[in-house]
Amino acid sequence: MDTNQSPDSDPPTETVSTDGGLPVEATESTESTLQRWRRSELVKSLPFWLPATLLVGLFVYGAIGWNFIISLTDWQGLRRVTYNPAEFDLDNYFEFFGKVAEGGLLGGPQEYWAFRNTFVLLILFTVVALIVGLLLALLVDQKIRFENSFRTVFLLPMSLSFVVTAVFWAWMYNPSSGMINEGLRLVGLGAITQNWISDPQFKLFAVIFALIWQFSGYCMVVYLAGLRAIPTDQYEAAKVDGANTLKMYWRVIIPQLRASTTSAAVVLMVFALKAFDFLFVMFGTQPGRSADILALMMYREAFAGTANWAYASAIATILFVMALGVISPYLYRQYKRGAL
């Protein structure tokens, strides 16, 4: 070890001379190819990116690819899956979308409800969380006192595990002793108390409401960073030009928050697609059609005893494509802007 290490600590001047090229020309040509190869940037950088690339390639992209291949088979139960390319087909996808298409406004198979609820969750949750986050950010940005404390308070829910928040939201939604109904009764609104998480009309919205509570703090932080990046001259210029506060925000400030909105929305939407934990803790694997989502359905098909591996893989692939659909426009824009 010592003999190996001692040349490393040699003065750098000699190293420079070897890299200078002259000594290489002096050696024979076969050796020089090998040495050139060894000295190329690619080879030099290999140890830094190759392990990570291999690991990510195998465990992330490899797993996604494998999952897709499984979705083409008929794998079910505890037999070994057989990968016979001649038998690969898209039956699972046809079955899934066939069932989704059977659904109408009022009824349909579970697939239809899970698909529909996933979209409702995706859109409602993202839009409302963004709006709430923006309002919070605008308020916190008013040079108020205790700004840091408020920021922490609003961001805190985000740091809690969904298991924790789902359990205490379930308590708060308890129709007879929960905080929400008790609060409503306290202010004389006893008439609008509901069985929030058991009445199918409200179930999904109760979940969305809780998720908005948990994520709007995150949106606030993203927006706050966006607001802070807007130069103060623009506020002043707008005021000088006679814009009132509302107009100033509507015309000058909010349009400049587009980048913040996009990045927050992408994070929220991807989260919404895999919003599994919260529902699983609240309702188990069977939330009923009013609150079923694709992520839960996928889990149920694969792991809740039925072992429909191929069908669950198809649902997983559909979720993956949906997430890609959300992210890729964002990535493309970043790429066009040269930010990638």
Next chain:
Amino acid sequence: MSDKHSQFSRRTVLKTSGVAAAVGLAGCTGGDGGDGGGSGTENEVEVVHWWTAGGESDAIQALIEGFESEYSDLSVNNNEAPGGAGSALSTEIQDRVLQDNAPSTFQIWPGGSLQTYTESDVLADISDSVWDSEMEDAYKEGVRDLSQDDNGNYVAVPLNIHRLNNLFYNVDVLDSAGVDPSTLSSPADLLSAMETIDAETDAAPMAQSTQSAWTVLQLWEDVLVGEAGVETYEAVLESGVEENEDAVRSALQTVVDYREYFNADAGSVAWDEANNDVINGEAAFMHQGDWAAGQYESSEGFDFEDSWDHVPFPGTEGVYHIVTDSFVKPEPNPSPDATDAWLSYVGSVDGQERFNPIKGSIPARTDVPDDAFGPFLSRQREDFDNSNAQPATIAHGTGVSPQVKSNFEEAFASFAGEWNVDRTYSDLTDAF
């Protein structure tokens, strides 16, 4: 030259360590799936089960101690897979079976639940090695049937039996309402008794959890048995709901009628929280498996017969609606002989006598002495011995395949909340 060499070696070191790290990481990750398994010897029985809560955990511990003292050369690797009713266990076991790394034995509901495993031929036939004629004689027919695969080979050994068709009640609440539970002889009688309780007392007539599907599903099952009889119920398990449409719809309607009398927070509490209402005197009746009795027995000053009592669910006298746990022998097995020894012990008088009083269930064998069982379980055992039918259940996996069970749960998850008989009936027609 020495300089170049040094650069080489440095790079080589970097490369080698990079590759080593990659291989090492891959190795770790790959090895994860085999967590807790595959390391045992022929003399170690790896037992995977979901009994991790207080009394349950003590009960399995007592069983393991008994086994280890009877077979001193064998040891048990007690591998718990927490998660109510095996929700995590089945995931783990299926994963391990697919990787050819099955444990020696694992806990499973016998009957329909076995289907996933028997269809794929991963359970060993233990007709000769474990089920001797002495053991066969000690089990009732309904329980023996559940232990066999479709070809009539024994693949499972039931350890304990819980009863599902119970109606527990708070004695004081019923007294103050003037209701005598022994006079209730049909689900309709129960409905009118609940009307009386609702009018006479402040208590909720029935404590129930509608938060998860299984509690509503099992209530419907017993209403169906109570209204239409065991034959109809078993016909539904066998061939689906269509041939018995009227009975199925009527039972659904009865549950909808009952619903008026549930505790107000039924939709957001678990069954054990609802059960506390019975203990506190805030609810009169509770339909639940007899595991609910453990909660009464552990509440101070709440005594059997004085404070709480039990009748079979109205209309189901003579029926012992069984929920049972068993152990099986997956193939290929890491410790074949030791596993046979474990299964024989699970099916023995000694094992079941140690396990069941602590678990709060009755032994699957009928010849276990009564001494260790308290008054409630002794009464249940008497009912079991005198029962003329021991049907399987949907909600607890014995009566139908996992796929059908999942479809039923899906239907009842929506039923609990919508309370729509027509829609649920049509969901149920698609369940088989």
